[in-house]
Amino acid sequence: MVKDMIRKLCLFVFIILMFSRNGSLGQVGDEAATAARRELVPALFIFGDSLIDNGNNNNLASLAKANYYPYGIDFRGGPTGRFSNGYTMVDEIAELLGLPLTPAYSQASTEDQMLHGVNYASAAAGILDITGRNFVGRIPFNQQLKNFENTLDKITDNLGAPDVAQSLAKCIFFVGMGSNDYLNNYLMPNYPTRNQFNGQQYADFLIQQYKGQLTRLYNLGARKVIISGIGLLGCIPSILAQSNSGKCSEQVNQLVLPFNTNLRTMVTNLNTNLPGSNFIYLDIHNMFQDILRNSRLYGFSVIDRGCCGIGRNRGQITCLPFQQPCRNRNQYVFWDAFHPTAAVNIIMGRKAFAGNQDVAYPMNIQQLANL
Incomplete structure (x- = not known):
């Protein structure tokens, strides 16, 4: 008894x-x-921008930083460099994989710290090296790949090339790039790209660059790769603040659709042309659209302004140091001018992990891990 x-x-x-x-x-x-829980994979390696950065910009001469209060107000470690009040999407995914939270590259100097993966993501970073220059310091995707090579050099010295290659094939790689190539490049008046490309041409150009970078990642040993699409950029507080109507910008939402369409096609092509590869596409657009359309069902009551920020829709100036954020953070879709709250990140992480082909194609993360 x-x-x-x-x-x-x-x-x-x-x-x-x-x-x-x-x-x-x-x-x-x-x-x-x-x-x-049982670890489903040996490690998780992460590449991307501020949506999943967890501190790599902290020591850079950069305007894109989040290592100050109230960022991290709901995170056990406080302000770490995450552009969130708490978890990012990849934090939730790491836990669902049975792994500890992935350390930032800037803070992972020993092999023990790299044991379960490394996060190379950097706020303001893009597929293109020139993207995000308004924020000065950032780590573009090309440099993130070089940083991954540096990690491989350290690991290989101790384990040997065959063991590293065998282990990497079992690991999961998460790549989330592209948002800044629109927000902090194409849509910025001081960039020439809008005069050089129409929307479809720019999407084609980005995918051409992206494909080469992902092939490089494959050549470095990645076999299980998650590619995250771009969300509803026209609905973030920063874009909403530019309109007196306060409604989502359909022009911006339509602008990024060709990129997402190309991205899904690219994933299919990579799986066909790269032997042994398993790339999956996360449809962030569909995920976020579902959350906005069914916000009440998810427990959200505020979908059109940030929890922390200044000006119209709290999106004209993003969250400032020691600014007092909203108290009911779990009811907000957006944390600041650009980023979702931890509550949204957790929902999206779970959708990506176990969702159907409407959100994860051709399989979800759980299925990818079990291959």
């Missing part, structure tokens, strides 16, 4: 920890749940 009661109590505590997500209790719960 006593043993049965203890067993039930332990199960109850485990469930509470599993489903807690906010505040310090949530962080402890996440760690306990991760420790109790």
Whole structure:
């Protein structure tokens, strides 16, 4: 009887920890749940921009930083460089894979710190090296790939090339690029790209560059690769603030559609042409559209302004140091002028992990991990 009661109590505590997500209790719960789960893959390597950056810009001479309060207000480590009040999408994915949160490249100097992967993402970064120059310091995708090569050199010295290649084939690689190539390049008045390309031409040009970069990642050993599409950029507070109507910009939303269409086709082509590869496409557009259309069902009551920011839609100036954010953060879709709240990131991470082909094509992350 006593043993049965203890067993039930332990199960109850485990469930509470599993489903807690906010505040310090949530962080402890996440760690306990991760420790109790089997690791589905050896490691997670992450490349991208501010949506998934977790501190790589902290020590750069950059205007694109988030290592100050109130960023991280709901994260156990406080302000780490994540452009969120708490978790990013890849934080949730790491936990669902049974892994600890992935360390930033700038903070992972030893092999032990790199054991379960590295995050190379950098705010303001793009597919194109020139993207994001308004923010001065950032790490474009090409440089992120070089940083990954540096990691491989360190690991290979200790393990040897055959062992590294065998391990990498089992790891998952997450790549989320492209948003800044529109927001902080094509749509910026001080960039020439809008005069050089129409929307379709620019999407074609970006994909051409992107394909070469992803092929390079494959040649470095990546076999299981997640490619994240671009969301509804026309609905973020920064874009909403530019319109008196406060409505999503259909012009901006339509602008990025060719990129997403090309991206899905590229994934199919890479799987066909690169032996042993398994690329999957995450339809962030569909995910985010579903959240906005069914916001009440997801528990969101504020979908058109940031939780932290200044001006119209709290999107004209993004979240400033020590600014007081909204209190009901879990009811907001957007955290600041550009980024979703942790609540949205967690939903999207779960959709990507176990969703159907409307959001993950040709398979979801869980299926990719189990290959």
